[in-house]
Amino acid sequence: MSSTSFLHLFPFFLLLTLTLTLTLADDPILQRFQQYLQIDTSHPTPNYHQAADFILSQAKSLSLQSRTIEFVKNKPLILLKWPGKNPNLPSILLNSHTDVVPVEPHKWSHPPFAGEISDGNIFARGSQDMKCVGLQYLESIRNLKASNFEPLRTIYISFIPDEEIGGHDGADRFANSEVFDEMNVGIVLDEGLASPDESYRLFYAERCPMWLVIKAAGAPGHGAKLYDNTAMENLLKSVEIVRRFRAAQFDLVKAGLKEEGEVVSVNMVFLKAGTPSPTGFVMNLQPSEAQAGFDIRVPPIADQASLERRIAEEWAPASRNMTFEFKQKMSVYDKNGRPILTAHDGSNPWWALLEGAIHKANRKFGKPEIFPASTDARYFRLRGVPAIGFSPMANTHILLHDHNEFLNKEEYLKGIEVYESILEAFASFPAETKKDEEAIRDEL
Known part of the structure; x- marks a missing residue:
């Protein structure tokens, strides 16, 4: 210059x-x-x-x-x-x-x-x-x-x-x-x-993250056809089960029985399905796959193993063509099996x-x-x-x-x-x- x-x-x-x-x-x-x-x-x-x-x-x-x-x-x-x-x-x-x-x-x-x-x-x-x-x-x-x-x-x-x-x-x-x-x-x-x-x-402890993705699979079908076990139907069943669990946990907080940090929080953060098209999505085709993501936070006073069984048996059961994976999961226990918290x-x-x-x-x-x-x-x-x-x-x-x-x-x-x-x-x-x-x- x-x-x-x-x-x-x-x-x-x-x-x-x-x-x-x-x-x-x-x-x-x-x-x-x-x-x-x-x-x-x-x-x-x-x-x-x-x-x-x-x-x-x-x-x-x-x-x-x-x-x-x-x-x-x-x-x-x-x-x-x-x-x-x-x-x-x-x-x-x-x-x-x-x-x-x-x-x-x-x-x-x-x-x-x-x-x-x-x-x-x-x-x-x-x-x-x-x-x-x-x-x-x-x-x-x-x-x-x-x-x-x-x-x-x-x-x-x-x-x-x-x-x-x-x-x-x-x-x-x-x-x-x-x-x-x-x-x-x-x-x-x-x-x-x-x-x-x-x-x-x-604060003496904190809730640990379990970032969960639930996936549903099913045969693709015409948008006008009614049949059982579609990917979307199975995923929406799971979403409703998760919603009821979330509501029950939230009710404890609303009633003043527990603090927010003492319950398991679950929030759906994304919902993904459909077949893309140049103008949006194909409307006459039921997708063969659908998935939803959930941000779960677990306090160290909760039974994390029980929650994982619930996910496998109720939220994403294999019997409904469901699978799941954790994008991030941190144990609420240390290497000695004790809850991670400060006295x-x-x-x-x-x-x-x-x-x-x-x-x-x-x-x-x-x-x-x-x-x-x-x-x-x-x-x-x-x-x-x-x-x-x-x-x-x-x-x-x-x-x-x-x-x-x-x-x-x-x-x-x-x-x-x-x-x-x-x-x-x-x-x-x-x-x-x-x-x-x-x-x-x-x-x-």
């Missing part, structure tokens, strides 16, 4: 810079949050490297040790470290994911990657799920360092890719790596959910420390819950490491994966204070003997 061309474009660059500056809040804490939200890390093409550069710049400003790991090419995992005074003690891991789900921009009242603040609310994809938590970790550390706090235990902060598409190239590989083994993690904090009232929500009673000192820290920050919390969906925390629990799901968002509508996702700026700032209290409690947890630490982990 010639110097003349550059000078011609200079007013445009200046206007662009001024426009970006004007969209940022006056508070540098909120500015940093907005800058992170403005990085488009939505699937299917998340800008992971730009997010990584931003996190690394924040780490540098906080004098944190940093490491970039790519278990899979172009999917960087950023691992930060604040060394403790006693590196032999089990460490604390603060986990978050950098990716977000896709958006339909025309259905948003504010641009989904602008981080605009309107009526005190910060609108952006990731404002609740979960860029807020990742930045709150760093802001709480910024405050603790400013107060000259020195952690007894080492604190790690991980920013991980691919959580929104299953986490197999992110947390799964990380939790099963030599890197993780060397960290000697004693407790993991990961994401939770917003709470519509004043009490924070704390949330007196046997778990981390849980008591968390509750005490929230109280100290003058906030409230509800009873322990099972997370209704799936998070990266499951991979750490599978390794036998206790993990707690927590996102400090009270008085907030649950908008993760929804249009117009937002978080109130005051709730965001209060969440930083809460994490500051939590990290101070966790990182100051006094030394136990190695034997005691191992006993606690085995019990959890």
